[in-house]
Amino acid sequence: MTRMTQNGISTTKAGQEQYETFYSAHRGRKVTRVMYDYRTAEGVLFSVVASTLRECRHKRDEWLAKRNK
Numbered sequence: 001m002t003r004m005t006q007n008g009i010s011t012t013k014a015g016q017e018q019y020e021t022f023y024s025a026h027r028g029r030k031v032t033r034v035m036y037d038y039r040t041a042e043g044v045l046f047s048v049v050a051s052t053l054r055e056c057r058h059k060r061d062e063w064l065a066k067r068n069k
Helices: 054-065
Strands: 015-025 029-039 045-050
Touching: 015 054, 029 054, 045 054
Parallel strands: none
Antiparallel strands: 015 029, 029 045
16 A cells, blocks of 8 residues: 655545544544545645544535535
8 A cells, every 4th residue: 555645745646535544642542533635637635634534525525516616
């Protein structure tokens, strides 16, 4: 699997999505987070961190809907 970033720059190609799961601490508890990148066919990058992949994709879909208006 390739990394989502290389030297701090997203490696996501046009029309592609990538995601990684990581853990963070919140109030002493281990919390799962998903880092998500999506690049449109035109090359515009959307990036978000959320609790689940489903939530990331929902936010992406909302972003795409706003862009297409």
